[in-house]
Amino acid sequence: MTRPILISPSILSADFARLGEEVRAIDEAGCDWIHIDVMDGHFVPNITIGPAVVKALRPHSQKPFDVHLMISPVDQYLDAFAQAGADIITVHPEAGPHIHRTVQHIKSLGVKAGVVLNPGTPAKMLDYLIDDVDLILVMSVNPGFGGQSFIENQLRKIEACAKMIEKSGRDIRLQVDGGIDLNTAPRAIAAGADVLVAGTATFRGGPSAYADNIRQLRGG
Ligand SMILES: O=C(CO)[C@H](O)[C@H](O)COP(=O)(O)O
Numbered sequence: 653m654t655r656p657i658l659i660s661p662s663i664l665s666a667d668f669a670r671l672g673e674e675v676r677a678i679d680e681a682g683c684d685w686i687h688i689d690v691m692d693g694h695f696v697p698n699i700t701i702g703p704a705v706v707k708a709l710r711p712h713s714q715k716p717f718d719v720h721l722m723i724s725p726v727d728q729y730l731d732a733f734a735q736a737g738a739d740i741i742t743v744h745p746e747a748g749p750h751i752h753r754t755v756q757h758i759k760s761l762g763v764k765a766g767v768v769l770n771p772g773t774p775a776k777m778l779d780y781l782i783d784d785v786d787l788i789l790v791m792s793v794n795p796g797f798g799g800q801s802f803i804e805n806q807l808r809k810i811e812a813c814a815k816m817i818e819k820s821g822r823d824i825r826l827q828v829d830g831g832i833d834l835n836t837a838p839r840a841i842a843a844g845a846d847v848l849v850a851g852t853a854t855f856r857g858g859p860s861a862y863a864d865n866i867r868q869l870r871g872g
């Protein structure tokens with residue numbers, strides 16, 4: 653199935669002192685979703701933002717908020733992120749004891765559910781989750797920081813996930829996150845990714861460059 657390529661800029665690379673304006677700027681620049689990286693200094697070695705900030709950003713865009721949770725334990729925060737305005741909540745299987753239950757919990761909140769595969773986590777992890785997820789995220793860097801280099805062997809995992817999605821016959825988005833730029837984006841797309849997360853490559857050059865950056869990442 654050929655789908656339009658969606659761009660989900662990671663606001664991790666935005667100017668945190670002007671986050672509302674930055675969200676409006678990428679919205680006006682033509683992004684499709686807004687990727688919000690939530691880090692706790694425990695599951696990953698960095699600390700970013702919580703539900704209060706997601707809620708404060710919500711009036712700045714009507715585009716889907718794609719919330720990537722890198723926190724552990726994760727289950728106790730799902731309701732707060734849904735109430736704050738998340739449209740998609742994506743979780744790591746390593747962030748709680750029962751990933752199947754976590755996915756069901758997200759869906760019960762009326763939010764789309766995503767599962768993330770770290771670079772060392774095999775696609776096989778999805779065998780018994782694929783019937784329930786709306787999104788699969790392949791991490792092409794180890795989670796925790798923006799600006800890292802794309803890990804090449806994750807292309808193979810994107811291909812494997814694309815095959816699993818096709819076989820499932822379900823409407824599941826395949827997202828890639830980490831080190832996406834004008835060199836890696838076309839290769840991730842060729843492997844089967846249809847949602848590109850890009851922090852550094854979206855925000856480089858400042859607001860006047862965002863529209864061109866997004867258009868070029870999309871391949872146009
Ligand atoms: O989840 C993430 C890191 O854990 C970020 O979304 C990701 O790293 C995006 O940043 P960049 O495009 O600069 O690599």
Ligand SMILES: [Fe+2]
Pocket residue numbers: 662687688689720829849
């Ligand atoms: Fe992310």
